[in-house]
Amino acid sequence: MSYLVATALDCFSLFAPMVLGREDYLGVDVGIPGHEGHDVINIQGMYPIHEVERQFINEHGLEAFWKSDWEPTDVLRRPAI
Numbered sequence: 001m002s003y004l005v006a007t008a009l010d011c012f013s014l015f016a017p018m019v020l021g022r023e024d025y026l027g028v029d030v031g032i033p034g035h036e037g038h039d040v041i042n043i044q045g046m047y048p049i050h051e052v053e054r055q056f057i058n059e060h061g062l063e064a065f066w067k068s069d070w071e072p073t074d075v076l077r078r079p080a081i
Helices: 051-060 062-066
Strands: 011-015 045-049
Touching (some): 011 051, 011 062, 045 051, 051 062
C-alpha cells in the first residue's frame, strides 16, 4: 500500500538518522569479507524542510534549527521558523 501526500515541504536537510545509534551509522564497512576498511560509508538521515527553514539553517547553522520546536516526521507541518 502506498500513499501520495501533497505537502509544502520543498527542501531536504541531512543529519544523523533518528532510528540508529551512532555506532550503527558511522563508519559502516560495506566491503566484501577480507577487504575490511576499504568501503566505509556513513549513513545519513534525510528530513524534509521548508525553504524558509533552509534559509535559517544557512544563516544560523543546522544545530540551531535542529534544537527548535519542530517534528521531523510530520510532512504536513507548518514552518518551525
